[in-house]
């Protein structure tokens with residue numbers, strides 16, 4: 001597959017996947033998601049690879065979720081369902097791929113991990129954050145939600161109260177706060193992030209691949225039912241995206257103006 005939105009390198013047993021749209025704060029469009037799935041599957045199929053690192057290009061962002069400027073466009077979210085799993089993005093397949101690839105996935109969070117980008121790091125096995133990283137969900141602020149892994153699995157990671165706070169308030173959290181709530185495994189200075197991720201990858205590569213695979217399956221088993229909820233969530237989201245309420249969230253962001261959700265409370 002020709003890779004335009006993602007960089008992919010394989011060295012010494014590790015695969016590094018970099019979301020490469022720094023001009024859009026590494027927000028993803030339909031093509032980005034397809035390329036991510038393709039690269040994760042390649043790493044899955046390659047027996048020489050024992051660990052995957054997911055990161056973002058540049059210093060600003062890991063990933064800021066769906067590209068709000070391409071929403072509704074061809075190549076963005078088209079809301080037409082089909083293979084897109086409801087919203088015209090194969091995001092559900094990507095979530096499944098990160099969860100099911102039988103190798104540990106390390107998120108190296110180099111900046112903003114917001115919205116759907118935050119969900120990606122939550123789904124990775126481990127998160128190493130730069131001191132400059134910022135974490136948060138944005139859905140209710142911009143007319144969206146992830147009622148599948150993005151909320152239910154997040155609650156398992158940080159606890160019910162904190163997950164509800166993260167989604168209801170849409171605030172941003174520092175790397176320190178992320179570590180305190182169990183969202184982040186380790187924090188390092190920004191210029192040491194990639195080296196730190198590679199150091200952990202090397203430690204993992206020294207371990208039994210079968211033991212790691214079975215442990216990952218075991219950790220996954222307890223939350224596997226969320227997959228069913230995710231399908232329902234994507235179906236409902238596709239319908240929500242076609243409403244004025246959802247459009248208000250997206251348009252306010254694009255027009256750089258305060259959002260007006262109160263009119264939907266009448």
Ligand SMILES: CC(C)(COP(=O)(O)OP(=O)(O)OC[C@H]1O[C@@H](n2cnc3c(N)ncnc32)[C@H](O)[C@@H]1OP(=O)(O)O)[C@@H](O)C(=O)NCCC(=O)NCCSC(=O)c1cc(O)c2ccccc2c1O
Pocket residue numbers: 023024025027064065066067068069089091112114115116117138139142144145146147237253
């Ligand atoms: C990330 C920010 C908090 C950064 O704020 P800051 O003030 O530092 O910078 P700017 O706002 O000026 O941004 C700089 C520049 O980048 C552009 N940009 C940033 N994020 C995006 C984006 N997501 N899409 C498109 N473009 C983006 C921004 O427009 C600026 O460009 P200019 O040309 O104007 O200079 C802040 O940027 C921010 O809050 N970003 C938006 C985050 C957001 O709304 N993300 C989408 C949330 S919804 C989502 O991601 C989502 C995805 C899914 O796939 C789902 C799947 C299933 C269920 C739910 C899903 C879901 O909710």
